[in-house]
Amino acid sequence: MKSSWNDPDGGFHPASAPDFLPRRELEQLQLGRLRSVVGLAHERVPLFRQRMDERKLGPASIRGLPDLAQLPFTVKADLRDTYPFGLFATPMSQVVRLHASSGTTGKPIVVAYTEEDVQVWSSVMVRSFAACGISRGDIIQNAYGYGLFTGGLGAHYGAEALGATVIPISGGNTERQLMVLADFGVTAICCTPSYFIHLIERAKEAKIGFGKLRVGVFGAEPWSDSMREFIQSETGIRAHDIYGLSEIIGPGVGIECVHRRGLHIFEDHFYPEIIDPETCQVLPDGSEGELVLTTLSKQAMPMIRYRTRDITSIDPEPCPCGRTLRRIRRIGRRSDDMFIIRGVNVFPSQVETALLAVEGTLPHYQIVLTREKGLDEMEVQVEVTPQVFSDEIRGLQTLQEKLGRSIEHVLGIRVKVTLVAPRTLARSEGKAKRVQDKRKV
Amino acid sequence: MKIRQLSLFLENRPGQLRVPCKILGDAGIDVLTMSLADTQQFGILRLVVKDSEAAKKALEAQGVVVNLTELLAVDVPDRPGGLASVLEGFEKAGLSVEYMYPFARGPRATLLFRVEDPERAEKALSQHGVQLVPAAELLARTAAR
Numbered sequence: 001m002k003s004s005w006n007d008p009d010g011g012f013h014p015a016s017a018p019d020f021l022p023r024r025e026l027e028q029l030q031l032g033r034l035r036s037v038v039g040l041a042h043e044r045v046p047l048f049r050q051r052m053d054e055r056k057l058g059p060a061s062i063r064g065l066p067d068l069a070q071l072p073f074t075v076k077a078d079l080r081d082t083y084p085f086g087l088f089a090t091p092m093s094q095v096v097r098l099h100a101s102s103g104t105t106g107k108p109i110v111v112a113y114t115e116e117d118v119q120v121w122s123s124v125m126v127r128s129f130a131a132c133g134i135s136r137g138d139i140i141q142n143a144y145g146y147g148l149f150t151g152g153l154g155a156h157y158g159a160e161a162l163g164a165t166v167i168p169i170s171g172g173n174t175e176r177q178l179m180v181l182a183d184f185g186v187t188a189i190c191c192t193p194s195y196f197i198h199l200i201e202r203a204k205e206a207k208i209g210f211g212k213l214r215v216g217v218f219g220a221e222p223w224s225d226s227m228r229e230f231i232q233s234e235t236g237i238r239a240h241d242i243y244g245l246s247e248i249i250g251p252g253v254g255i256e257c258v259h260r261r262g263l264h265i266f267e268d269h270f271y272p273e274i275i276d277p278e279t280c281q282v283l284p285d286g287s288e289g290e291l292v293l294t295t296l297s298k299q300a301m302p303m304i305r306y307r308t309r310d311i312t313s314i315d316p317e318p319c320p321c322g323r324t325l326r327r328i329r330r331i332g333r334r335s336d337d338m339f340i341i342r343g344v345n346v347f348p349s350q351v352e353t354a355l356l357a358v359e360g361t362l363p364h365y366q367i368v369l370t371r372e373k374g375l376d377e378m379e380v381q382v383e384v385t386p387q388v389f390s391d392e393i394r395g396l397q398t399l400q401e402k403l404g405r406s407i408e409h410v411l412g413i414r415v416k417v418t419l420v421a422p423r424t425l426a427r428s429e430g431k432a433k434r435v436q437d438k439r440k441v
Numbered sequence: 442m443k444i445r446q447l448s449l450f451l452e453n454r455p456g457q458l459r460v461p462c463k464i465l466g467d468a469g470i471d472v473l474t475m476s477l478a479d480t481q482q483f484g485i486l487r488l489v490v491k492d493s494e495a496a497k498k499a500l501e502a503q504g505v506v507v508n509l510t511e512l513l514a515v516d517v518p519d520r521p522g523g524l525a526s527v528l529e530g531f532e533k534a535g536l537s538v539e540y541m542y543p544f545a546r547g548p549r550a551t552l553l554f555r556v557e558d559p560e561r562a563e564k565a566l567s568q569h570g571v572q573l574v575p576a577a578e579l580l581a582r583t584a585a586r
Contacts, residue, residue, distance in 0.1 A: 384450045384483075384506050385506065386501075386506050386507070386508070389448075389450050389506045389508055390508075391446075391448040391485065391487070391508050391510045391555070392485070392539055392540075393478050393479075393480060393485060396450075396480075396483060396485070397480070400482075418482055419450070419452075419482065419483050420452055421450060421451065421452050421457070421504075421505075421506070422450075422504050422505070422506055423504040424452070
């Protein structure tokens with residue numbers, strides 16, 4: 001046991017005990033849990049059973065952790081194809097919560113939690129906060145969006161279970177955020193890193209300080225060390241990266257401890273593998289590849305070898321914090337064309353669906369992502385075709401509005417639509433380069 | 442009777458207006474009059490040229506988006522209230538004028554009108570005693586100079 005569980009900057013909490021398990025004990029725990037989750041998936045989820053049966057695999061095939069590599073992968077399309085509840089392993093009477101995130105066709109993907117799952121989720125969030133040096137006595141401003149998005153409620157439950165004071169302010173309304181932050185003596189904040197940079201800019205304009213703010217827990221979109229340096233030098237806080245995805249549980253899959261040399265994965269609940277995205281072979285620790293996660297304890301919706309499309313590597317070296325949990329390097333890029341804007345997952349194919357709905361045929365288009373004053377902006381440039389060209393300004397403005405509304409309808413976020421002349425957008429030989437990410441990450 | 446007009450889509454940034462002008466120049470097409478409508482993001486260039494078919498072909502070959510529309514040409518009496526009397530003709534028929542611009546060449550004050558229903562507008566104006574200038578005459582006037 002650690003002697004300093006409640007030392008605010010020690011990063012320990014009673015719930016953090018599994019963070020420090022000797023590797024051998026951890027691996028035994030993982031193997032036991034892996035066998036039961038594979039059993040549950042095989043018994044209760046037709047898709048998993050069918051895929052395992054086809055390969056003559058089953059729960060009995062798992063004799064050691066490396067045997068997991070024989071099992072088939074699960075991809076985002078599987079969630080879409082079984083929409084809404086096809087991958088649930090428990091009857092709805094056992095499900096206490098549903099969340100949803102954007103999918104590739106306008107239909108969201110739905111994820112479920114039993115009471116026990118919610119508790120596990122809270123516990124990994126408690127451990128995340130603790131690893132950031134947040135404890136009882138801290139006042140946490142939770143500026144992640146509350147709702148179907150897992151960020152808000154995930155952080156909320158964790159903050160309460162930690163014993164901290166949580167302010168469920170949700171996203172948006174920058175003036176109020178800054179007022180609450182200063183007036184309530186907030187010591188920790190959770191939001192997307194780009195939104196926090198926006199808060200910094202606005203605070204500067206309004207000549208407001210950050211008061212007692214000490215720690216920031218930032219996630220739900222990729223960010224960089226230069227953004228961290230900017231945040232820390234501007235505000236004097238310590239900025240932590242948190243990792244998670246709805247398909248696995250939400251935020252709380254991994255966290256940077258105070259040393260911030262990669263994100264510790266809560267391996268007692270989430271089993272990480274790195275694969276070559278082309279050959280799908282498992283790569284050894286240290287190699288860069290796609291992160292694949294298997295849930296070890298989820299009941300309502302177990303995930304077997306879920307391909308996250310996030311590119312990273314696993315660092316098995318011991319961390320000065322003493323956690324035995326392996327770390328992943330910060331996520332810098334993805335193996336597909338999905339991008340994240342304001343916490344929303346966007347596939348170019350969704351934008352295509354929206355453009356098609358208005359124009360009937362797909363025009364040439366390009367998505368340009370920029371970051372201004374810390375806020376991410378998405379612009380869709382659409383080439384004007386003779387079919388949609390109107391001789392009147394009003395007609396073109398109507399077209400522009402229709403396209404904007406159609407995209408907003410599919411993505412749930414407002415974007416800027418710009419009409420551009422034909423043949424002005426770059427054509428490529430092979431796969432069209434649809435996204436220009438000019439955000440400095 | 443009606444005048445053929447070319448409408449072109451332009452982005453609102455430097456150099457965009459020169460592109461179609463150069464294409465028409467290279468094709469030897471004489472521009473008779475033009476008007477530019479713009480917003481912060483884009484503009485529509487409206488042109489009346491001698492050979493609209495050839496102009497359309499030349500522009501489209503270079504990837505410019507072109508629309509052909511029809512305008513009504515009216516000689517507006519060059520005296521106070523002259524335009525008002527012409528507009529009365531549209532108003533009586535319940536027709537709205539989308540836009541209008543002057544025909545820059547010729548001895549008279551000639552205006553080009555774009556309306557939602559050119560057929561109906563033509564009848565309404567003649568009933569109102571307003572004479573339309575046929576396309577051939579408009580062209581002839583430019584040649585005479």
